[in-house]
Amino acid sequence: MKRAGSDDSLRCSFCHKSQDVVGKLISSPSDAPAPAGFAPVAPTWEPRRLYAGTYDAAWQAERAPFLPKDFDARFFQLAPTGLTTGQLQGGEPVELRGLTPNGLLSFTLPFLDVRAEYRVERSVQERRAILDTVTIEPDAGRLVMTWRAALRCDKKSLKVREVHTSVMGTT
Numbered sequence: 001m002k003r004a005g006s007d008d009s010l011r012c013s014f015c016h017k018s019q020d021v022v023g024k025l026i027s028s029p030s031d032a033p034a035p036a037g038f039a040p041v042a043p044t045w046e047p048r049r050l051y052a053g054t055y056d057a058a059w060q061a062e063r064a065p066f067l068p069k070d071f072d073a074r075f076f077q078l079a080p081t082g083l084t085t086g087q088l089q090g091g092e093p094v095e096l097r098g099l100t101p102n103g104l105l106s107f108t109l110p111f112l113d114v115r116a117e118y119r120v121e122r123s124v125q126e127r128r129a130i131l132d133t134v135t136i137e138p139d140a141g142r143l144v145m146t147w148r149a150a151l152r153c154d155k156k157s158l159k160v161r162e163v164h165t166s167v168m169g170t171t
Contacts (some may be wrong), residue, residue, distance in 0.1 A: 040078040051075035088131045090145075100138045109134065109145070113168035116149035119161045127151060129165070 026033060041048050052075050053059075053068030063069065077084055090111030097104055114129040129147035136143055153160060 041080055048075055096138055105138055114147040115166050115168055117164040118151045121159045
């Protein structure tokens, strides 16, 4: 999905891309249209692999096993270009056209205030989780939303005793 216009609505860009792809049929052996589809992009495929960073001798000597300095978090994005958006909060309107037998499917993403509470040694630290992934399965009538929270703990990772998650409120 991608943001459409200034109204912050989300629209499935496949509908637009399919028109572009159909309008540019392969007519000669030298034609190379951009791939289009819904499947996850493998980590070895462009553009994902371009974001992985440099794993050379300098990385091996100075940074391993940590990520390289030129690592880009976009590497973790599995969705094809055109099916991604900026940071979602919940509450955004969604429109899917041409993906269901009934035509238009529209709804608003629910807003959930998800928190993670980490117990590290004798202290408790709370983090607000961010909405990380939205998966829409129109044929199944299913919406899956995944949140992510993180606690920087470096060498204290073995001292994390518990992690509790909670939902503070919904709309």
